[in-house]
Amino acid sequence: MGDAPAEHLRLGLHAAAARFGAAKLTDGLADELAASVGAMPEKAAAAVEAMTTMLGSQSVNALAAPNRLSAFPIVGVPDGRRAWPKPQDFLHGAISWLDQLLLETGNARLRQTFHRARDKATETLIEQTLGNVFGARRVHRGLEYQLSDDTWAETDIVVILPGTALVVEAKAHAMTAPGRAGRRDRVERHLKELLRKPLQQSERTKEALLRGTQWRHRGRPFEMPVINEVTRVVVTFEVIDPFVTLAHLVADPDMPDAWVVSLSSLMMVADVLTHPVELYAYAATRAAVIAAGQPIVFMESDALAAWYRNREGVWDDLGGAVFQLAYQSDELNEYFTSHRLAVKGYAAPVPPRPSAGIPDYVLRAVDDASSAPAASWGVLACIVAAVKPAQWRKIDRRIRAVNSAPTRRARKRARQASSGIQINSQLILRVGEFQGATLHDVGETCELFVRL
DSSP: OTTHHHHHHHHHHHHHHHHHSOOOOBSOHHHHHHHHHTOOHHHHHHHHHHTEEETTSOOOOSTTSOOGGGTSOEEEOTTSOEEOSOGGGHHHHHHHHHHHHHHHTTOHHHHHHHHHHHHHHHHHHHHHHHHHHHOGGGEEESEEEEOTTSOEEEOSEEEEETTEEEEEEEEOOOOOHHHHTTOHHHHHHHHIIIIIHHHHHHHHHHHHHHHOOOEEETTEEEOOOOOOEEEEEEEESSOOHHHHHTHHHHSOTTOOOEEEEEHHHHHHHHHHOOSHHHHHHHHHHHHHHHHHTOSBOSOHHHHHHHHHHHOOOOOOOOTTOOOBOOOOOHHHHHHHHHHHHHHTTOOOOOOOOOOOOOOHHHHHHHHHHHTSOOSOHHHHHHHHHTSOHHHHHHHHHHHHGGGSOOOHHHHHHHHHHHHOEEOSSSEEEEESSOOEEEEETGGGEEEEEEOO
């Protein structure tokens, strides 16, 4: 009886593999690959052999045991036939495969070159992704700041906005197979490399920005504006969702307030939240959720959908109980899958891009405010973005009624809009010729002036 659950699990895994991972053994796999990607047949044949695990070459008796198929996914039999179950999944394992291949073939110099290229590519993709949202001129890579002992510390990326900064630490270290399997010493090493060290580095940068110090870029002085608010982001090349889920427990207790996100998830978020207000406010919200540990989030797509639909953030503590954010990724999955099919030429309808629901004229008003001196643009962005989409829809109907037929009711709405619509305790919306914002320090109340 004691082995019944394990046997049931093994049978279930075999059944799932037979249904979803079955592949036909063929002696023409290399030719199919060559025709598919336009490669020379001999090159394709060499690639197939470099990705092959021979049947019977290993014994795997537990889910957490090392399995060469995770990196070398083609199954080979002695007569030369090969099978490649679910080749589309290789996209997620190609980097691990190349790294392991270089290790096994003893090509240390090429492996070091590969690691440097991976590190550089990670920072470059982060820089480009943030530049697409915030603007390239606001995204600064490789800034240095002076420490108290007159030495200099380097940053990865800093996004500079009026009175506000987004500090980004990039980590391209790879998770090892023993680490993924839960071996304690490897887990501790990965926690240090991928979580604790970048949290310490970003906290040090945050302190330097808030207190003020000397900055430089490539040896030349850099004029850093006054910064009053900083949000920290740690971007990892690898997906480390278990570490992110429990970051409030395993990180330094004094500095867990950072958004820890994989590069692929960051690119997904930036594809949906395309305005600086949206992305900055979301980053600040995720940092607060990770620090609080409420709710537990297993997938970034769930957190993103919950935020743009209903502005889900930190949940109240209910007697120490731990709650998990429910699955909410179906809309995002449909959008990205349809978009990918359309790019490949399939006649598939593409649903509209998911939206945070903030009216365009409100975002334009915040843009105008960001081009003028402001106490803290980040405070303004978070106040505006905290308003839920359902409330913005109601406000939008009232605002647009100002331009409706000149009825008595419309004139009344116009007077209300010009004198100010109290959206909540922190935000007042006024309609007029002027566009921008006034941020009052007392209570952090914001008056946002919009022009239709």
